Amino acid sequence: MSSIPLSVLDLSPVTAGSDAPTALRRSVELAQLSESLGYRRFWLAEHHFAAVASSSTVTLIGLVAAATSSIRVGSAAVQLGHHTPVSVVEAFGTIDALHPGRLDLGLGRSGQRRKEATGSGPKPPRPEPSPEHEVDGLLIPEPFSLEGLLGSPKLAATATALQITGAEPPDFTEAVDDILALLEGTYSADGVALSAVPGEKADVEVWVFGSSKGQSAQVAGARGLPFVANYHVSPATTLEAVEAYREAFVPSRDLSEPYVVVSADVVAADDDATAQELASTYGHWVCGIRSGAGAPPYPDPASTPALSDTERAVVDDRIRTQFVGAPTTVVDGLRTLARVTGADELVITSVTHDFESRKHSHELIAREWGLAAA
Template identity: 60%
Template sequence: MNVPLSILDLAPISAGSDAATALHNTVDLAQRAEQWGFRRYWIAEHHFVAVASSSPAVLIGQIAAATQTIRVGAAAVQLGHTTAVAVVESFGMLDAFHPGRIDLGVGRSGQRRREAAKQPPSDTPKPPQEWREIDGVVVPPSFDLGALLRNPRLKVRMAVLQQPEAVPPDFGDQVGDILAMLNGTYAPEGVESHAVPGERAPLSPWVFGSSKGQSAQVAGANGLPFVASYHITPATALEAVDAYRAAFQPSDTLREPYVVLSADIVVADDSDTARRLASSYGHWVYSIRAGDGAVPYPDPDSVPPLTAEQLAVVEDRTKTQFVGDPDEVAHRLDALQRVTDADELVVTSVTHRHEDRLRSHELIAKQWGLQ
């Protein structure tokens, strides 16, 4: 039997459309995902770009209210931009309205970006890396995000996501605070403090990570489920899973590691159509890496081919996107699950037209055998 399949959504804004339409499209997809048998519907957090998922908790509430059974959660709340108590209280409120259906996903991307922005560029060249394939799973060389993360425009935007002069605590400490608030033992500087709502809510954090660094270590040490982002960092996702399993300690939440892998897919009734629909994906990724952040998702019928220089910037992402007919994409998802021994997979599928995005998810749900 195939492992469960879930959805990760950004509420993407297509070229010529707007945020309101993107948000309504997300709720529409979530309702259909419930009918098609997906286990979870997760919302990413992004700011100042052409995706509408800037406030996961607000959007989660809307989706949960419009559905009945599917689990809804964050993928993930960026702890570098908020406080542990705000997270616990908001998700505790969501659980009060939708008991047993809320997933609390957390990530350290906001902190990671700040750390990278403070590091001076290195003059030491990194040794060249080679493309690898492990039993059908492509592992590309790492893409150096250093220049992007030191972009002065990005630094300004990140600064306004916090109060002036605020310094976020260590990610591991924040996760510890969240756990303490949930189980009722939170006492900063010896002062008992109770998150209302939130305390004793049946919530358990899901930790999202991209490498074998702190996120994988924190998830393992605390016995929490771990989500590795193959769809964003295909070069390091597999080693992140290994690091998580090596660090895992049983907890009241989990007796054994629980691993989820993400993948970016585009599925259509035939391979040629799928490739055409995905042909503007590289342009979108290029806007993120070499421009000013994600642009409205381009129409594949109106963009010129990427140049060789542009392709080099996005090749690790375009070659690890799963594009094809249902059988082709399911085959690659099966390889990803088999190589990582993942307990669950989560897919994200972005196309210019909402109808094509719906069809992509519907086709993979049927091919995967969801009920």
């Protein structure tokens, strides 16, 4: 099982007492370390108005690509609600022109306004959430409700700030199709053929990221694209997302069968107790995100009080689905995740307040996983 590839997802977190320039320099250093250890990919997440320095993800991807030589670099994921397909393809095409054949263009639905249901009839009842359970040793918690988060004033303000006044984001399916057409050289607008320069025929691999069995999984399957299921974001719905993708899969020119990557939050240290201490403020960080305030500077365990019972209840599913401990503990959890989901590859994200501890976590996991360069 440990022979499947392992990759890295980085959020370029700003830690308490530090700043964004430091976070960016650390991301570049972590990418170089990941390459030396034998990780397959180094992906960067897009977040806005939070203590996360990868907000201009494409810019950072270009800088990371320039600072490395062989590891694949990509987005996890471009929030298509905030970008036009043309701008995405031109940006990735620019980087590919200078660092050819190394880019993963990950696409996500984030930032798109949901279309309101039409018609005068009653809305169909929402399905009851599945109770917490285990599948062959993998914890599948009860789904976390996003209703409170969707009412956040900051979230609404963020959406407003990231949109051009009067503009309406395209449907996700249409945006993905436009990106594929732009890369292929078959794109047209108003009946006029248009070529992205650079971008057309760029050697860029397109991915779709998703947290449920909904549109993202369906689009990835129907277009024959590789799919990333976000266990580290929505552990309750990962299995159904993977199943929906596989059921919808249609072979494409580049992919003859489904290809699934599953993400996981991890912290490894020399022993379980040290790892638990390093990860002890993870819940505080997630609580800030789920409150709608955005990710806060990653807290220092040495000066951060324990979560209250109310706060703990908000993030309990994320804390208990994080893989924390000595290298054998973490890798055993990752092997379970890969086995249960049938993943073809795993991508790990590891955040600690201390950067040296974060690097060490990646080193320990690479060695225990058996990466060739580790």
